[in-house]
Amino acid sequence: MSAMKNAVLGLVIERPSERYRLAVDVRDRFGAGTTYVYWALDQLEGAGLVDRFDDRGHPVRRGVRCQRPTYRPTEQGIAHFDQWLSSSISEPSFRSDEVHIRLGLCRPRDVPGMIDQVLGQEQVCLGRIRDLKRLGEEQPPLGSSWSKTVEVLSRDAELAHWSSRLEWLQSVRGMLDRIPRDASVR
Amino acid sequence: MESVLLSLRGVSKSHWRGPHEVRVLSQVSLDVPEGNVVSVWGTRGAGKTTLLEIAAGLQSADQGIVSFRGEDLSKMSDGQRTVLRGRHVGLVRRAGPRSDLRVIDHVALPVMAEHSERSALRCAASALDRVGLSGCAKQRWRSLSDGERALVSIAHAIVRQPALLLVDDPTMALDTVDRETVSELLRSLADCERIGALVTTPDMPAVMHSHEIRSLSGGRLLAPPKDTLLPGKVIEFPGGDGASGTGASSG
Numbered sequence: 001m002s003a004m005k006n007a008v009l010g011l012v013i014e015r016p017s018e019r020y021r022l023a024v025d026v027r028d029r030f031g032a033g034t035t036y037v038y039w040a041l042d043q044l045e046g047a048g049l050v051d052r053f054d055d056r057g058h059p060v061r062r063g064v065r066c067q068r069p070t071y072r073p074t075e076q077g078i079a080h081f082d083q084w085l086s087s088s089i090s091e092p093s094f095r096s097d098e099v100h101i102r103l104g105l106c107r108p109r110d111v112p113g114m115i116d117q118v119l120g121q122e123q124v125c126l127g128r129i130r131d132l133k134r135l136g137e138e139q140p141p142l143g144s145s146w147s148k149t150v151e152v153l154s155r156d157a158e159l160a161h162w163s164s165r166l167e168w169l170q171s172v173r174g175m176l177d178r179i180p181r182d183a184s185v186r
Numbered sequence: 187m188e189s190v191l192l193s194l195r196g197v198s199k200s201h202w203r204g205p206h207e208v209r210v211l212s213q214v215s216l217d218v219p220e221g222n223v224v225s226v227w228g229t230r231g232a233g234k235t236t237l238l239e240i241a242a243g244l245q246s247a248d249q250g251i252v253s254f255r256g257e258d259l260s261k262m263s264d265g266q267r268t269v270l271r272g273r274h275v276g277l278v279r280r281a282g283p284r285s286d287l288r289v290i291d292h293v294a295l296p297v298m299a300e301h302s303e304r305s306a307l308r309c310a311a312s313a314l315d316r317v318g319l320s321g322c323a324k325q326r327w328r329s330l331s332d333g334e335r336a337l338v339s340i341a342h343a344i345v346r347q348p349a350l351l352l353v354d355d356p357t358m359a360l361d362t363v364d365r366e367t368v369s370e371l372l373r374s375l376a377d378c379e380r381i382g383a384l385v386t387t388p389d390m391p392a393v394m395h396s397h398e399i400r401s402l403s404g405g406r407l408l409a410p411p412k413d414t415l416l417p418g419k420v421i422e423f424p425g426g427d428g429a430s431g432t433g434a435s436s437g
Contacts (some may be wrong), residue, residue, distance in 0.1 A: 154390075
């Protein structure tokens with residue numbers, strides 16, 4: 001099962017909630033979209049890892065519609081999550097994104113435009129970092145030193161991603177700035 | 187409305203390496219209002235220290251205006267700039283005392299000339315209390331941890347009750363816990379005591395408690411785009427297991 005699906009299960013265990021609340025939590029903490037979270041909750045329910053309960057606390061059978069059900073973990077779900085958390089972490093992978101691809105294909109005449117594009121991307125990174133900061137300010141940790149530690153570590157992980165990307169974009173811009181504009185087309 | 191303590195407008199600065207001009211700052215503009223921490227993030231060699239020294243009046247800009255509370259630093263004499271730095275600006279650098287002074291004596295140094303020893307030590311004790319290090323007053327500098335040294339450096343800078351702090355890489359070599367302590371302290375000095383702070387750092391997590399974040403590279407100072415991504419826009423990691431989506435919807 002994917003890490004993100006386990007993240008959804010982990011949040012159900014951490015705080016049983018309605019699916020919209022869970023979707024917002026997953027989005028804010030791990031970056032998955034609402035649609036994905038809804039799909040993942042259906043999958044987790046199908047696998048017997050979470051159950052739904054109506055507003056009176058009665059279980060809702062699978063396949064039966066229910067207004068604003070609360071999701072709770074099953075014992076099997078808790079055991080599955082514990083097993084996943086203690087298992088080996090999978091190998092990291094790399095996938096080219098649009099900036100990589102454009103850089104790989106741009107020509108000397110495209111350099112001025114690329115510099116502007118890279119500057120724009122740097123600003124986007126700064127915007128993401130500012131948003132992370134705001135999230136931290138709007139949703140302060142619950143108070144215990146453990147929840148604060150987890151929040152800081154989790155924030156730092158995403159921050160490391162955006163700051164290393166920003167640093168990479170800066171070095172790209174530095175190199176593009178040094179390319180002579182009259183360089184011959186390869 | 188918050189009054190602006192420090193203002194840089196169109197500041198440029200170049201260094202010459204032989205015949206080659208190295209543009210360190212290019213048309214840099216920023217404001218530091220009272221009660222705000224403004225952080226400038228940049229990698230080594232980005233020009234952060236030059237920016238800080240120009241803001242402190244220790245270097246002059248090739249172009250542009252640097253002003254403190256509306257007064258142009260370039261129109262002041264060296265003596266006036268020194269008085270300004272002494273009375274209103276605190277420089278925070280991690281360099282410690284050359285001799286192994288007691289912490290309280292090191293913090294008291296900036297006020298020794300204008301206070302009696304007893305009064306200077308009282309000011310130093312108060313500054314140490316404000317950074318949460320009252321218990322270290324009688325310790326020697328060399329016995330302090332990196333985190334404690336960072337806090338003592340801030341105490342040393344605030345002992346004269348400055349309106350503005352200029353802070354160079356406050357979290358250098360600190361672990362996560364000490365980094366959070368130092369960053370939160372700077373934020374609380376701004377929020378509670380209305381001190382303005384310009385912080386330069388290569389450490390991105392250190393900027394998370396500031397009010398405003400800028401990035402410096404290639405001489406340019408960038409700000410985040412004006413539009414906000416919250417609420418409803420999603421932060422996505424690339425390559426994340428198909429776990430992407432658009433904004434929130436009710437459900």
